Amino acid sequence: MARKISMKQAINEALDLEMTRDPSVIVMGEDIVGGTGSPGEDDAWGGVLGVTKGLHAKHGNRLMDTPLSESAYIGAAIGAATCGLRPVAELMFIDFMGVCFDQIFNQAAKFRYMFGGKAETPVVIRAMVGAGFRAAAQHSQMLTPIFTHIPGVKVVCPSNAYDAKGLLIQSIRDNDPVIFCEHKNLYGLECDVPAESYAIPFGEANVLRDGGDVTIVSYGLTVHRAMEAAEALAKDKVEAEVIDLRTLSPIDWDTVIDSVERTGRLVVVDEAHPRCSIASDVAAFVGQNAFGALKAGVQMVTAPHVPVPFSPVLEDLYIPNAAAIADAARRTLAPTGTSPRSIAA
Amino acid sequence: MTENPFPLDRDDLLKAYRIMRTIREFEERLHIDFAKGDIPGFVHLYAGEEASAAGIMMHLKDNDRIASTHRGHGHCIAKGVDVHEMMAEIYGRSTGACRGKGGSMHIADLSKGMMGANGILGAGAPLACGAALAAKVRGDGGVGISFVGDGASNQGMFLESLNLAAVWNLPAIFVVENNGYAESTARDWAVAVDSYIDRASGFGLPGVTVDGTDFFAVYEAAGEIIRRAREGGGPALLECNMVRFYGHFEGDAQTYRAKGEVEAIRASRDCIKIFAERVIEAGVISRAELEAIDKEVLDLIEDAVRAAKSAPLPAPAELLTDVYVAY
Ligand SMILES: Cc1ncc(C[n+]2csc(CCOP(=O)(O)OP(=O)(O)O)c2C)c(N)n1
Ligand SMILES: [Mg+2]
Numbered sequence: 001m002a003r004k005i006s007m008k009q010a011i012n013e014a015l016d017l018e019m020t021r022d023p024s025v026i027v028m029g030e031d032i033v034g035g036t037g038s039p040g041e042d043d044a045w046g047g048v049l050g051v052t053k054g055l056h057a058k059h060g061n062r063l064m065d066t067p068l069s070e071s072a073y074i075g076a077a078i079g080a081a082t083c084g085l086r087p088v089a090e091l092m093f094i095d096f097m098g099v100c101f102d103q104i105f106n107q108a109a110k111f112r113y114m115f116g117g118k119a120e121t122p123v124v125i126r127a128m129v130g131a132g133f134r135a136a137a138q139h140s141q142m143l144t145p146i147f148t149h150i151p152g153v154k155v156v157c158p159s160n161a162y163d164a165k166g167l168l169i170q171s172i173r174d175n176d177p178v179i180f181c182e183h184k185n186l187y188g189l190e191c192d193v194p195a196e197s198y199a200i201p202f203g204e205a206n207v208l209r210d211g212g213d214v215t216i217v218s219y220g221l222t223v224h225r226a227m228e229a230a231e232a233l234a235k236d237k238v239e240a241e242v243i244d245l246r247t248l249s250p251i252d253w254d255t256v257i258d259s260v261e262r263t264g265r266l267v268v269v270d271e272a273h274p275r276c277s278i279a280s281d282v283a284a285f286v287g288q289n290a291f292g293a294l295k296a297g298v299q300m301v302t303a304p305h306v307p308v309p310f311s312p313v314l315e316d317l318y319i320p321n322a323a324a325i326a327d328a329a330r331r332t333l334a335p336t337g338t339s340p341r342s343i344a345a
Numbered sequence: 346m347t348e349n350p351f352p353l354d355r356d357d358l359l360k361a362y363r364i365m366r367t368i369r370e371f372e373e374r375l376h377i378d379f380a381k382g383d384i385p386g387f388v389h390l391y392a393g394e395e396a397s398a399a400g401i402m403m404h405l406k407d408n409d410r411i412a413s414t415h416r417g418h419g420h421c422i423a424k425g426v427d428v429h430e431m432m433a434e435i436y437g438r439s440t441g442a443c444r445g446k447g448g449s450m451h452i453a454d455l456s457k458g459m460m461g462a463n464g465i466l467g468a469g470a471p472l473a474c475g476a477a478l479a480a481k482v483r484g485d486g487g488v489g490i491s492f493v494g495d496g497a498s499n500q501g502m503f504l505e506s507l508n509l510a511a512v513w514n515l516p517a518i519f520v521v522e523n524n525g526y527a528e529s530t531a532r533d534w535a536v537a538v539d540s541y542i543d544r545a546s547g548f549g550l551p552g553v554t555v556d557g558t559d560f561f562a563v564y565e566a567a568g569e570i571i572r573r574a575r576e577g578g579g580p581a582l583l584e585c586n587m588v589r590f591y592g593h594f595e596g597d598a599q600t601y602r603a604k605g606e607v608e609a610i611r612a613s614r615d616c617i618k619i620f621a622e623r624v625i626e627a628g629v630i631s632r633a634e635l636e637a638i639d640k641e642v643l644d645l646i647e648d649a650v651r652a653a654k655s656a657p658l659p660a661p662a663e664l665l666t667d668v669y670v671a672y
Binding site: 045 | 443445451463501532533661663
């Protein structure tokens with residue numbers, strides 16, 4: 001039975017269901033319980049934005065607060081994963097990845113290959129991504145392309161509560177390390193989510209809107225901006241097909257290529273910086289594999305090549321918006337030769 | 346005229362009081378204005394902890410560098426960062442200390458030796474080692490001071506820095522501001538040793554623990570440590586045990602604290618009240634003198650808020666500037 005719940009609740013539910021189903025699932029992170037050792041209420045926080053609230057009451061010590069030592073506990077989660085547990089470690093903000101990156105890209109990501117296929121590292125690292133929270137340069141990044149660059153880790157970034165639940169359940173059951181990126185400005189967004197357990201396979205994009213004129217590919221928060229752009233374009237009789245990638249590694253090339261072969265036009269929207277981004281990755285793949293189908297140059301709409309600014313007026317300009325996406329789509333429809341150079345890098 | 350029993354002359358006592366009072370009013374005002382919805386983002390208040398910043402910074406000059414934390418307003422003010430520029434920064438204005446690009450968690454003024462508040466826990470410690478290294482190489486007698494919370498003291502970056510400073514014999518000082526909590530988690534749960542002196546000695550550094558709500562205790566311990574570092578005696582750790590008057594950040598309901606805890610610490614461990622009582626009781630400073638400062642500080646903060654609110658927002662073109670020196 002489906003009810004309307006927020007993405008935050010959907011993530012909580014996925015953790016709850018998997019912890020109930022599988023005793024090898026443990027959850028750890030900073031203040032994910034909250035109040036540990038403190039004189040007042042236990043389970044005081046349930047994570048900095050309350051995503052894990054209530055799980056401690058139900059699952060007790062299988063939810064563990066950690067000292068502020070990302071290198072140690074993320075590494076411990078990875079080590080435990082190689083020894084039969086299925087840890088879900090929360091790294092509050094993805095920006096903190098810098099503190100523990102070795103454990104992810106030299107350790108977790110490499111074991112399978114480097115040990116000749118003998119190792120399995122079923123760890124999930126959950127982290128908040130994205131701008132729009134007025135949280136400034138060190139608490140607002142996407143960083144998704146940094147992880148897709150690394151063979152051996154999988155990268156997931158849902159755009160809604162339904163996908164978040166199914167993809168997190170899949171992430172926990174998956175036998176490889178998964179970076180699970182939660183856009184903090186989507187936590188409150190509600191949609192219909194079944195109460196029961198379900199898994200969404202990796203590498204399957206979601207076509208949110210059919211259209212024959214232009215393909216718009218995105219993931220995470222900007223999927224919603226892409227949908228708004230599509231509505232605006234529809235008023236001008238331009239039908240956009242909107243694809244939500246959902247997982248970035250693996251990535252569903254077939255759905256993208258299939259769409260571009262029908263529309264001949266592509267706009268890729270990414271909240272990450274433009275250089276070596278998900279957007280440039282998709283643009284390059286399409287350029288290499290569907291060049292013949294393209295009727296116009298591929299357009300990228302991304303954040304600029306700058307850190308995330310604090311001042312709300314600047315931050316609002318930083319995040320790709322629906323108008324920029326619609327403009328990019330119109331550029332693909334303009335006669336060739338007239339499209340201005342996009343975002344300076 | 347009564348004899349002055351304190352290690353600071355009257356002018357410096359008044360200066361220390363003014364610093365602490367300015368920090369307090371700055372934070373009290375942010376608390377109110379944040380609740381009104383005037384201030385965007387994450388704001389971590391230093392109220393209750395003023396004696397640490399003031400007691401240490403009273404010893405420093407502009408060529409002494411400090412690396413601060415997410416809870417950095419007090420460090421900034423005590424190090425001489427302009428209050429108007431700080432307020433404007435927190436309001437995201439172009440007149441801010443970082444032209445509105447940094448916000449509360451990233452206020453910096455390199456000309457004052459304030460290397461920046463920091464959103465990454467523990468990240469200031471290596472940077473302060475760098476400041477200490479630069480001072481040592483230049484031979485200018487400067488020191489590098491890293492502030493770190495009790496929680497952030499569990500970061501590898503911090504622990505590695507203790508060792509680096511020790512083996513390089515840097516004029517580096519590590520101040521652990523122990524307010525009992527890291528977000529909602531108790532210090533005593535997250536740190537396995539009872540005293541940071543044990544941690545310091547494990548790395549071959551001298552360590553001192555003081556009551557961080559006692560300005561004079563901080564001042565004297567810091568003075569000794571800083572003098573030693575300036576003279577080539579090497580790094581040290583200073584633990585200031587202190588209290589946090591507000592939540593971890595603004596908006597924190599603080600249900601993890603004991604009932605009545607905040608009221609109790611405000612009544613008995615208010616470092617400004619303790620300071621005021623001592624200097625008045627000793628007959629060195631009069632209540633009227635302190636009240637005159639209170640009034641001036643209130644006016645200053647009021648003016649800073651007024652100016653911040655009416656200051657221009659960053660122009661759209663600012664989004665793309667200052668990524669590199671040259672590109
Ligand atoms: C590397 C990193 N991990 C986690 C956080 C999130 N965080 C911000 S402040 C804080 C608690 C800090 O506690 P403490 O060091 O005791 O300083 P206090 O807030 O008490 O001043 C946490 C966990 C962060 N900013 N950076
Ligand atoms: Mg603390």
